[in-house]
Amino acid sequence: MTxxxxxxxxxxxxxxxxxDAGVERFTIAIGSNPDGADKLAVGxxxxxxxxFEIVSIEExxxxxxxxxRVYGPYFLRLHxxxxxxxxIHGTSEPDSLGTKATRGCVRMRxxxxxxxxxxxxxxTLVRILP
Numbered sequence: 001m002t003x004x005x006x007x008x009x010x011x012x013x014x015x016x017x018x019x020d021a022g023v024e025r026f027t028i029a030i031g032s033n034p035d036g037a038d039k040l041a042v043g044x045x046x047x048x049x050x051x052f053e054i055v056s057i058e059e060x061x062x063x064x065x066x067x068x069r070v071y072g073p074y075f076l077r078l079h080x081x082x083x084x085x086x087x088i089h090g091t092s093e094p095d096s097l098g099t100k101a102t103r104g105c106v107r108m109r110x111x112x113x114x115x116x117x118x119x120x121x122x123x124t125l126v127r128i129l130p
């Protein structure tokens with residue numbers, strides 16, 4: 001079996017999971033910066049572009065941000081130097097999907113990130129395209 005690959009298309013607000021069984025496509029949210037460009041600085045609310053890999057798959061259902069549980073059931077942490085804390089995760093705001101709404105991460109429906117987490121592993125390639 002070939003290792004799955006993940007492709008994020010920022011302009012389309014989509015994530016594609018390619019496996020031996022075919023390609024699945026999911027609606028996502030990306031960084032909230034209106035220009036939608038590549039990440040340039042900490043705090044610029046842009047999603048980085050390039051080729052990265054998943055370095056951990058973490059259960060994040062009880063994680064809090066500003067007192068709320070916002071990350072959904074999983075956080076797939078990406079190795080994307082020099083940036084830290086960038087990943088693919090679920091959401092407590094499914095209405096934000098299809099928009100620019102994050103601080104730089106890729107946000108998915110909770111059921112979609114659960115499926116993704118079950119099909120990828122540490123080392124899976126993630127391409128983030130403009």
